[in-house]
Amino acid sequence: MPAPDSALGGADRVRMLIPLPGLLRSLLTEHLDPGYAAAAAERERTGGSRRPWATHGWQALAALLIAVVFGAAMAQARSTAPGVNAAQQVLAASVRSAEGTTDRLTRRRDELSGQADDIQRRQLRDDATGRDLLSRLDALSLAAATTAVIGPGLTVTVTDPGMARDLTDVSKQRVPGSRQVILDRDLQLVVNSLWASGAEAISVGGVRMGPNVTIRQAGGAILVDNHPISSPYTILAVGPPNNMRDTFDHSGGLQRLRLLEASYGVGVSVANGDGLSLPAGTVREIKFAKQIGP
Structure with missing residues (x-):
């Protein structure tokens, strides 16, 4: 019988050249x-389980340097604190003084404006042309929201839920990190819906709405x-209460508020009122004007 081929090495030599079972066994054990x-x-x-004294020395030095830096920062903050507080x-005080001056000048302006209006009315009541001009001026003043208005209308009150339980879920927060739910666009839609419902004059938070007045966030x-x-x-909103209420109940503004009420717990109240008092809006002078078109 011929001997195993030396070039192939035989079965025993193949087992010696592939030590995989032993390697796997060592890895597992x-x-x-x-x-x-x-x-x-x-x-x-x-006994090298303890760190050398040199290592402890460097650590102590680093801790000392950190303490020195923090101490210097605290000393500097204390030295500059009186100056910062004084500033x-x-x-x-300057802001309070400016606010007081602005309020005083605003009251004086309103007084002078009222006196000028009274003189103008007395002069225009004398003839028919003046009375016609006065009626047109009153209509323009109402449209420009420059005169105070008292009359019947609607009162819409919207209240943020505040500490409502359902706002603990961040997915129900319209403003991230805040409990605020009502946004500027909600009030804008309500005001536009009241105008469309027949309102003659509107105020939001005691501020009269006019051509140059904006609601923004x-x-x-x-x-x-x-x-x-x-x-x-x-x-x-001053206007015919019943007609306004019928139209406003089906408007997009009230539907938005009802959706916020159901989803976020917003408080919504709509009531008819008599003798609603709306202040006059701010009068702004137009310094630059340009005609559009021919």
């Missing part, structure tokens, strides 16, 4: 590298003609 065990034994023999007080605040308003938002 020996989970740690032998070097870890040797290092642990050397540390136990030489803040000066700025706050600034962060978490709602500004009406640059005056901040907060919940509850009160909207007064």
Whole structure:
């Protein structure tokens, strides 16, 4: 019988060249590298489990440097705090003084405007042409929201839910990180719906709505003609109450409020009222005008 071919090496030589079962066995049984065990034994023999004094010294030095830096920062903050507080007080006093001056000038302007209006009316009542001109001026003043208005109408009150339980879910927060639900576009839609319902004059949060008045969002605040308003938002609309109510009940503005009421717990109240008082709007002078068209 011929001997196994030396070129092939035979079955025994093939088993010696493929030591895979032994390698797999070692990987499954020996989970740690032998070097870890040797290092642990050397540390136990030489007592090297404690760190050298040099390491502790560097750590102490680093801690001392950190303490020095924080101490210097605190000292600097304390030294500059009086100056910062003084500057803040000066700025706050300046703002209060400017606000007082503005309020005083505004009252004076309103008084002079009222006196001029009274003189104008007395002069125009003398003849038919003047009375016709006066009636047209009154209509324009009402459209421009420059005269105070008292009459019947609707009162719409919208209240943010505040601490309502269903707002703990962030998916129900219209403003991330805030409990505010009512946004500027909601009040805009309500005001537009009241105009479409037949309102003759509207105020939002005590601010008269006119041609140059806007409702917009600034962060978490709602500004009406640059005056901040907060919940509850009160909207007064002077006009025929019954006809306005019938139309407003089917308007997009009230439907939006009802949807917010059902989804977020917003408080919505619509009521008829008599003797609603709306202030006059701010009079703005037009300094630049350009004719559009022929």
